[in-house]
Structure formats: structure tokens, C-alpha cells
Amino acid sequence: MNWKRPNTITGPVAQGKKYFRREDIEDKIWHEVSQGNSVLFLAPRRVGKSSIVSYIAENPLESFICKYEVIQAEDTIQGFFKRLIAMIRDSLSAIGKSKEWFLTWWDSWTIKTLGKDKVEIGHKEIDYRNIFFDLLDKLKESKLKVVLFLDEFPDVVLNIFEKEGEGNAKQLLADIRTLCHEDKFKSTFVLVLLGSVGLSHIVKKVTGRNDKINQLHTKYLPPLTEDQSMTFLNFLLEGATMQLSEETKRISSQ
Numbered sequence: 291m292n293w294k295r296p297n298t299i300t301g302p303v304a305q306g307k308k309y310f311r312r313e314d315i316e317d318k319i320w321h322e323v324s325q326g327n328s329v330l331f332l333a334p335r336r337v338g339k340s341s342i343v344s345y346i347a348e349n350p351l352e353s354f355i356c357k358y359e360v361i362q363a364e365d366t367i368q369g370f371f372k373r374l375i376a377m378i379r380d381s382l383s384a385i386g387k388s389k390e391w392f393l394t395w396w397d398s399w400t401i402k403t404l405g406k407d408k409v410e411i412g413h414k415e416i417d418y419r420n421i422f423f424d425l426l427d428k429l430k431e432s433k434l435k436v437v438l439f440l441d442e443f444p445d446v447v448l449n450i451f452e453k454e455g456e457g458n459a460k461q462l463l464a465d466i467r468t469l470c471h472e473d474k475f476k477s478t479f480v481l482v483l484l485g486s487v488g489l490s491h492i493v494k495k496v497t498g499r500n501d502k503i504n505q506l507h508t509k510y511l512p513p514l515t516e517d518q519s520m521t522f523l524n525f526l527l528e529g530a531t532m533q534l535s536e537e538t539k540r541i542s543s544q
């Protein structure tokens with residue numbers, strides 16, 4: 291008989307058949323997103339944030355266009371907004387929507403105009419932050435609903451603080467506040483920010499206060515209940531050669 295290993299995965303995000311559904315928390319996140327509320331999703335390291343959120347992004351509720359990325363490496367405010375624009379572009383092209391207008395819109399911001407008497411070839415200097423907000427207006431016109439899932443967001447605030455200084459880090463937090471707070475974005479654009487429980491500490495370091503991130507609807511990832519742990523163990527062991535006695539499973543689930 292061939293040895294069949296348990297359905298475990300160690301290290302990377304659990305995806306596809308390896309992902310054990312956490313419907314309770316998936317539903318809580320969708321509940322907020324459906325109402326246009328941005329979410330801060332917090333949990334200590336290694337407990338399953340990225341697995342849950344990458345599943346949600348891959349299996350969106352109808353009418354939402356989703357994109358999940360780990361954005362940890364971003365360390366400038368321009369880089370951050372450039373990344374968001376690219377995520378929106380990718381999410382639209384993945385579902386074959388609105389590629390044309392996106393490209394026309396992009397060219398209008400980036401390619402120098404060709405005047406009647408003089409020809410100017412090349413690219414304009416791009417202020418990604420500025421054009422990002424313009425893109426949101428365009429999304430609103432096209433009645434699209436985009437949800438971006440930004441994994442390791444607190445690291446970006448810290449990176450920008452360290453590389454570009456307090457001013458830009460504060461600017462980023464103020465922009466996040468605007469994006470999450472203003473009604474005009476609510477039906478168009480929602481952010482789900484993921485982090486380990488360090489964000490409030492970072493916000494305090496940057497702003498000297500704790501209030502800049504309060505407008506986010508915070509969700510904590512609770513540990514599995516005993517019942518869920520038992521179901522999870524059965525999920526991992528289903529079809530595997532190695533099995534555990536009911537007694538061992540019960541003790542492991544507590």
C-alpha cells in the first residue's frame with residue numbers, strides 16, 4: 291500500500307485543497323466589505339491570516355473584484371500607490387473588464403501630449419499618489435467595486451517612516467484614513483489590511499497618537515474552538531495512512 295501523507299502544509303500560505311475553511315471569519319470580513327467598510331485584520335504570526343484572506347480574494351462574492359498581495363517590500367509612498375494602481379489594473383484584466391479605458395486613462399497621465407507645432411516624445415513625471423485618487427474616480431464612473439487585500443501593511447508604514455521620514459508616513463496614514471472614511475469611495479473601493487498585532491504600536495510611533503487608524507473595522511482572528519480543531523484534524527487526516535485514535539484527537543483539540 292502506498293503511504294498517503296496527511297493534508298498538512300508547513301510554511302507557505304494554505305491554498306486550494308490544503309486550505310481548511312474558516313467560514314466564521316470569512317463571513318465577518320465579507321460582512322464588512324459588503325457594506326463598504328475597510329477592515330484591519332489582525333492576528334499574531336503564523337495563525338492563518340494570509341491563508342484566509344487569499345482564499346477570500348480568490349473566491350469573491352459576486353460583484354466584487356479582488357486582489358491579494360503581500361506588499362511588505364514597499365518602502366516609499368510613491369511605490370505604495372504605484373503598487374495599488376498595478377493591483378487594480380491586474381484585478382481588472384484578470385476578469386477581462388475595462389482594459390481599454392484603463393490603458394487610455396493611463397496614457398493620458400503618462401505620455402506627453404503631441405502638440406500641433408512641436409513634438410514631445412517621452413513620459414511625464416508621474417505622481418502615483420495623485421493619479422491613484424483619479425483612478426478611484428474613474429472606477430466610480432464605471433461602477434466597479436474593487437477590494438484590495440494588503441498583506442503585511444504595518445511593515446510598509448514602518449518602512450516609509452524609516453526611509454522617507456515622519457512626514458510621508460503620516461501622509462500614508464492620513465490617506466488610508468481618507469480612503470476608509472469618505473463615503474464617496476465606499477461603493478467603489480475597499481481595503482482589507484492585514485497585520486500582526488503591531489499596527490497600533492507603529493501608528494503611535496509615527497503620529498505620537500493612537501487615533502489615525504480607528505476608522506478601520508478591526509477583526510481579530512480567534513483561535514479554533516474545540517469543535518473546529520477536531521474538524522481541522524479530521525480534514526488533515528482524511529484519506530491519510532497515518533490516523534489518530536479518537537482519544538488522541540480529543541486531547542489534541544483541547
Ligand SMILES: Nc1ncnc2c1ncn2[C@@H]1O[C@H](COP(=O)(O)OP(=O)(O)OP(=O)(O)O)[C@@H](O)[C@H]1O
Pocket residue numbers: 298299300301302303304308309310311312333334335336337338339340341342486
Ligand atoms: N486555514 C488553514 N488551513 C490549513 N492550514 C493552515 C490554515 N491556516 C494556517 N495554516 C497553517 O499555518 C501556516 C501559516 O499560515 P498563514 O501563512 O496563513 O498565517 P499568517 O498568520 O499569515 O502567518 P504570518 O504571520 O507569518 O504572515 C500555514 O503554512 C499552514 O501550515
Ligand SMILES: [Mg+2]
Pocket residue numbers: 339340341441
Ligand atoms: Mg501572512
